[in-house]
Amino acid sequence: xxxxxxxxxxxxxxxxxxxxxxxxxxxxxxxxxxxxxxxxxxxxxxxxxxxxxxxxxxxxxxxxxxxxxxxxxxxxxxxxxxxxxxxxxxxxxxxxxxxxxxxxxxxxxxxxxxxxxxxxxxxxxxxxxxxxxxxxxxxxxxxxxxxxxxxxxxxxxxxxxxxxxxxxxxxxxxxxxxxxxxxxxxxxxxxxxxxxxxxxxxxxxxxxxxxxxxxxxxxxxxxxxxxxxx
Amino acid sequence: xxxxxxxxxxxxxxxxxxxxxxxxxxxxxxxxxxxxxxxxxxxxxxxxxxxxxxxxxxxxxxxxxxxxxxxxxxxxxxxxxxxxxxxxxxxxxxxxxxxxxxxxxxxxxxxxxxxxxxxxxxxxxxxxxxxxxxxxxxxxxxxxxxxxxxxxxxxxxxxxxxxxxxxxxxxxxxxxxxxxxxxxxxxxxxxxxxxxxxxxxxxxxxxxxxxxxxxxxxxxxxxxxxxxxxxxxxxxxxxxxxxxxxxxxxxxxxxxxxxxxxxxxxxxxxxxxxxxxxxxxxxxxxxxxxxxxxxxxxxxxxxxxxxxxxxxxxxxxxxxxxxxxxxxxxxxxxxxxxxxxxxxxxxxxxxxxxxxxxxxxxxxxxxxxxxxxxxxxxxxxxxxxxxxxxxxxxxxxxxxxxxxxxxxxxxxxxxxxxxxxxxxxxxxxxxxxxxxxxxxxxxxxxxxxxxxxxxxxxxxxxxxxxxxxxxxxxxxxxxxxxxxxxxxxxxxxxxxxxxxxxxxxxxxxxxxxxxxxxxxxxxxxxxxxxxxxxxxxxxxxxxxxxxxxxxxxxxxxxxxxxxxxxxxxxxxxxxxxxxxxxxxxxxxxxxxxxxxxxxxxxxxxxxxxxxxxxxxxxxxxxxxxxxxxxxxxxxxxxxxxxxxxxxxxxxxxxxx
Amino acid sequence: xxxxxxxxxxxxxxxxxxxxxxxxxxxxxxxxxxxxxxxxxxxxxxxxxxxxxxxxxxxxxxxxxxxxxxxxxxxxxxxxxxxxxxxxxxxxxxxxxxxxxx
Numbered sequence: 001x002x003x004x005x006x007x008x009x010x011x012x013x014x015x016x017x018x019x020x021x022x023x024x025x026x027x028x029x030x031x032x033x034x035x036x037x038x039x040x041x042x043x044x045x046x047x048x049x050x051x052x053x054x055x056x057x058x059x060x061x062x063x064x065x066x067x068x069x070x071x072x073x074x075x076x077x078x079x080x081x082x083x084x085x086x087x088x089x090x091x092x093x094x095x096x097x098x099x100x101x102x103x104x105x106x107x108x109x110x111x112x113x114x115x116x117x118x119x120x121x122x123x124x125x126x127x128x129x130x131x132x133x134x135x136x137x138x139x140x141x142x143x144x145x146x147x148x149x150x151x152x153x154x155x156x157x158x159x160x161x162x163x164x165x166x167x168x169x170x171x172x173x174x175x176x177x178x179x180x181x182x183x184x185x186x187x188x189x190x191x192x193x194x195x196x197x198x199x200x201x202x203x204x205x206x207x208x209x210x211x212x213x214x215x216x217x218x219x220x221x222x223x224x225x226x227x228x229x230x
Numbered sequence: 231x232x233x234x235x236x237x238x239x240x241x242x243x244x245x246x247x248x249x250x251x252x253x254x255x256x257x258x259x260x261x262x263x264x265x266x267x268x269x270x271x272x273x274x275x276x277x278x279x280x281x282x283x284x285x286x287x288x289x290x291x292x293x294x295x296x297x298x299x300x301x302x303x304x305x306x307x308x309x310x311x312x313x314x315x316x317x318x319x320x321x322x323x324x325x326x327x328x329x330x331x332x333x334x335x336x337x338x339x340x341x342x343x344x345x346x347x348x349x350x351x352x353x354x355x356x357x358x359x360x361x362x363x364x365x366x367x368x369x370x371x372x373x374x375x376x377x378x379x380x381x382x383x384x385x386x387x388x389x390x391x392x393x394x395x396x397x398x399x400x401x402x403x404x405x406x407x408x409x410x411x412x413x414x415x416x417x418x419x420x421x422x423x424x425x426x427x428x429x430x431x432x433x434x435x436x437x438x439x440x441x442x443x444x445x446x447x448x449x450x451x452x453x454x455x456x457x458x459x460x461x462x463x464x465x466x467x468x469x470x471x472x473x474x475x476x477x478x479x480x481x482x483x484x485x486x487x488x489x490x491x492x493x494x495x496x497x498x499x500x501x502x503x504x505x506x507x508x509x510x511x512x513x514x515x516x517x518x519x520x521x522x523x524x525x526x527x528x529x530x531x532x533x534x535x536x537x538x539x540x541x542x543x544x545x546x547x548x549x550x551x552x553x554x555x556x557x558x559x560x561x562x563x564x565x566x567x568x569x570x571x572x573x574x575x576x577x578x579x580x581x582x583x584x585x586x587x588x589x590x591x592x593x594x595x596x597x598x599x600x601x602x603x604x605x606x607x608x609x610x611x612x613x614x615x616x617x618x619x620x621x622x623x624x625x626x627x628x629x630x631x632x633x634x635x636x637x638x639x640x641x642x643x644x645x646x647x648x649x650x651x652x653x654x655x656x657x658x659x660x661x662x663x664x665x666x667x668x669x670x671x672x673x674x675x676x677x678x679x680x681x682x683x684x685x686x687x688x689x690x691x692x693x694x695x696x697x698x699x700x701x702x703x704x705x706x707x708x709x710x711x712x713x714x715x716x717x718x719x720x721x722x723x724x725x726x727x728x729x730x731x732x733x734x735x736x737x738x739x740x741x742x743x744x745x746x747x748x749x750x751x752x753x754x755x756x757x758x759x760x761x762x763x764x765x766x767x768x769x770x771x772x773x774x775x776x777x778x779x780x781x782x783x784x785x786x787x788x789x790x791x792x793x794x795x796x797x798x799x800x801x802x803x804x805x806x807x808x809x810x811x812x813x814x815x816x817x818x819x820x821x822x823x824x825x826x827x828x829x830x831x832x833x834x835x836x837x838x839x840x841x842x843x844x845x846x847x848x849x850x851x852x853x854x855x856x857x858x859x860x861x862x863x864x865x866x867x868x869x870x871x872x873x874x875x876x877x878x879x880x881x882x883x884x885x886x
Numbered sequence: 887x888x889x890x891x892x893x894x895x896x897x898x899x900x901x902x903x904x905x906x907x908x909x910x911x912x913x914x915x916x917x918x919x920x921x922x923x924x925x926x927x928x929x930x931x932x933x934x935x936x937x938x939x940x941x942x943x944x945x946x947x948x949x950x951x952x953x954x955x956x957x958x959x960x961x962x963x964x965x966x967x968x969x970x971x972x973x974x975x976x977x978x979x980x981x982x983x984x985x986x987x988x
Contacts, residue, residue: 005889012898019902019925023909028917035921042902042928049895049939051947054931054954061954066924066961073965074917077972092859096911099866100904106873107900111893121943128944141944142951153955160959167966857981862910 008048015041032070036063050125053135235292235312237275238322239361241268245354253347261347262337265354269333272361273326280319287722289315291367308428313367317723320565321364321497324572328489329357331692335580336481338688339587349389349479356382360490364497368429369418369436372498376414376462379491380407386486387478399477406471410461417454420447430501437504445509452505452512456519459495463549466519469527470804472546476538480583483538488545488575493568496552500561503724507559517557521646524550526802528656532663533788533798536593537582540664544619545575547653551634554646560637561724566716567630570703574618574627577696581612584685584693585668592680595667602669604682609669611693616665618700620658621766626700628762629708636712636758640750651761658769666777712750895936902929916971916978920964927957 014037021034039062046055123137131137142150245268253261282290290313297308314322333353340349359378366372384407388400421436422428424447429435440448459465464472475487486492499506499516506513524547531543548571555564586593588605602609618627631654639647675682684690707716750758775781788795800806902925909922931950938946972978 002889008890008894012894015898016901016905019905022921022925023905023913023918025918028915031918031921035924038902038925039928042932045895045898045932046935048890049935051935051939051950054935054947054950057951057954058928058931061958062924062928066958069961069965070917070921073968076969077917077978092863093912095863096866096908099863099870099911100908102870103866103873103907104900104904106870106877107904108897109877110873111896111900114893118937118941121938121941121945123944124942127942134947137944138947138951142948146948149952153952156959157955160962164962164966167963167970856983858983859911859914859980866907866911 004048008045011041011044011048014038015045028074029071032067032074035070036067039063039067050128051134053138233292234275235279235290235314235365236294238272238279238312238326239358239365241272241275242354242358242361244268246351246358249347249351249354253351256347259341259346261350262333265333265350266330266337268354269326269330269357272357273323273330276319276322276326279314280323283314283316283319284719289313289318297370306422308368308370310371311367312365313431314365315723316720317497317500317565318364320569320720322361324569325357325360325364325490328572328576328696329360329485331695332481332485332489332576332580335484335583335689335692336479338686339481339583340479343479345389349386352382352385352389353482353485356386356486356491360494363494367431368427369421370428372501373411373414373418376458376494376498377411379486379494380404380411380462383407383475383486383491386482387475389478389482393477396477399471399474403471403475406468407461410458410468413454413457413461415458417451417458420451420454424451437502440504440508443508445511448505448509449511452502452509453515455498455502455505456495456512456516459499459553460519461495462498463492463495463553464546465495465523465549465553467804469523469546470801470808473539473542473801476536476542480538480579480586483541484576484579484583487542488579489572492545492549493552493572496549496556496564496568499553499556500565503556503561506556513557513559515557517554517643517646520550520553520555520557521649522550523547524554524653525649528653528660529794529798530801531660532656533795534660535596537585537595537598537664537668538579538593540595540660541575541578541582544578544657544661547657548575548619551631551650551653554650555634555638558638558641558643558646560634560641562717562720563630563633563637565720566708567627567634569707569716570618570626570630570700573696573703574615574625574700577611577615577693577700578619580689580693580696581608581615584608584689585612587685587689588682589675590680592675595664597675598668598673599671599675600669600673601682605684607684607690608693611690611697612669613665614697615700616661618704620661620770621654621762622658622770623759623763623766624705626702626704626708628766629704629714632758632762633708633712635762636750636754639758640754651765654762655765655769658766659773662770662773663777666773670778712755892936892940896933899929899933899936902926902932914979914981916968916980919980920961920968923964924957924961927953 018034018038018041022031022038025031025034039058043055043058043063046052046058123131128134128137131140242265245264248264249261279290292312294310294312297310299307333350336349336353340346343349356379359375359382361375363372363375363379366375384400384404387403388397390396391400418428424443425436425439427434427436430437432438457468460468464470472487472492476483478487506516527543527546527550531540531547534540534543548567552564552567552571555561555567584605585598585601585608588601588608589598592598614625618625621628621631631650635647635650635654638644638650707719708714772782776784776787797803906922906924906926906929909925910919913919913922931953934946934950934953936946938944938949968978971983975982
């Protein structure tokens, strides 16, 4: 057993264990930290596979950006809303386990039978080295062969940015006619429209929570909806 | 010149589109303006085309496009060609000329109608279809127009669709015409399988290739086409729709059901004269049917009380004249009568419309009388038209009818000619019965409520314009008898020489030979004149005695011939026969199909499927929980199944 | 690399994927579900890169880059949605949201 194999088993074991931690931890914050560790280990796996650039991207984007975003959201959501939720109904859980095991068995079969092969590509390790390394090669290919998908991906990101901004807008920007176009539930009787309808009639909407002053986080406030027959 | 022949049918079509699409938006009532302009332009272009035909003696034509010209379609090549020869000339001048006058008249007559623009749209569409019918140079284009005029006839008879009788009459006309059109269609199929083409002329055309075809098949074609003509021209058993068609507005009756559309059958048979001459049996049938219709319609006309129905039956009767003239082989007199009839019958209808208009929509002659003082222009023009219809000497109708009768006699059917003269006597009688009942004697309406008045100039001017040719056309084109200008004009069509270079060459020899000797002896001509004159005057005199002075009691006559009166009054029980033989059994059949087949069987299937779907859906909707996790579970299940399927079949798939 | 084969990496990928899937299916906390989805995406990346490595192709890594891009976009929108949801619902429980039923 050479070092690479040993390292692989180490990384893989930690990645799988922490992944299990993500899924089974009671506290979402613990889950998030387990996810960070899992991602870091997967980044190590990438290095083993000779994908140094992706390993770096994995660390920067996932652990650096996405995970921090997760933690932010966890902080923003009021703690009482984060109270531990029991897992899904028993039938659902049992079925999920059944399906998970079945899928793993099937995938194992696929891997064991070795049917997953394909034609060899033009970039064995020597070629990669000749091109100046992994990062240079990815750059060259990405901006030549995959230029169009790359540009499309940039559009997807742009849309995501706009969507995130709209979703994050405080509700006071979402009143009036403009809200109709931005509402989460277009023409739906529940959701923002019902709130607006109630506002127009000057009565509190039955299900509309009191959101407090827009833009503030009122941690001392009682759980909204409590005692309203919900 | 030939490049703008297409304007003739196009202008009314444009007017139709314009009126139908924009007519409702016109401020005020000027939906007639586009129609008037279109008709005027079409008339002028037609006139120019006819002048050209007159100058050169050759037909003019313009091919617009060819439909399905591929050789792999078995030679099914339909050129949309506008073709104008001497025969077409007569028709397009009648259609556009009389059509123009009737359009003018309609602006007055329909002035108070809320559907003003719709009326003019339909009327223009009709003129378009009628022009296509006569301008086409093959049977298919003719059939296109043929169906088009049928549609417009339906639309216009049912113009006042909120009146049940109008709707029923429209449906009746449409359905009866369908029967005829079916015959026409089968005839066309037979023509195509026999000749491989539907074109009239040219070396490949039908009329140039009649020789060598079996007389049996030609007879069959001729009879089938005549079935179509029977429908359109209301002949024989298919006559029943035309009297009911009077439910439409009066200008419609004048244009469609007197002057133009109903003559389409006559036109078609004259156009196909070469074919008919090669099928003498078919011609004989045409003669008999025409004669019978002519006689029966005249007898019914004797006893009608509705002013428009008198006109309707006289139209059927006059069409019978034309048809039996065709059947006798007297084609030129048939067209001559078609032309004069178009003028004086349009005049009569418009005059009747003027009377109805002035009498506040009253159509029953028994409630009129003495109107000549209150509507002098209508009276004068109606008398002119009636004189022409009655065949009063030297009027237009006199010459054309006389030519038909003499021609029929001369072609070898003296018996038919004698029946024709009897009908002429009846025609004169019922025409002037109408005049005397309507305009003479004492008023039989309530002067307190009804104030008859003369119609506005927009209505009377067309009447005057039509009265002049009704009186004088015969002298202009009919003299000398059997050799007048109309004969010289139409001669080329039937000689096959100058007119159509190749048309009916084989038949033409025989026809031309016949034409050479086609001048009846002097005794027949003079005798015909004398008989026509005497019978016409006798009819008018009898009408005067019975309805003008009351010297002979009409009631007494009715009682003496009670059986005949009942027969005539009930229209020879034609409608009742149809009711018993066709409508009632169909009704029973429809009821069975409805109650059992439709409501029981088909609805059962439909409702069963609906119930099944609904029930299954009721169960399936439970799956839709709205909880995302459950949906994700379904996705996972799908994934497992797909991977499983891949495992079982995958390698083999990849190997393939 | 020696004894390391494609199978090793694919097995790791499959394990991670199934664990993520279990998370998605068994948890009700939408935050955890999101993390599990990220886990599944990562598992896919592992197999993509492994295939690219063992088949001498760079396309696997390119695909992985696109997957990461989509994952980032998804995270941004998804977390935004979670925020709005908690503002309206005071809960991160997915089973309490059943608007899809209506």
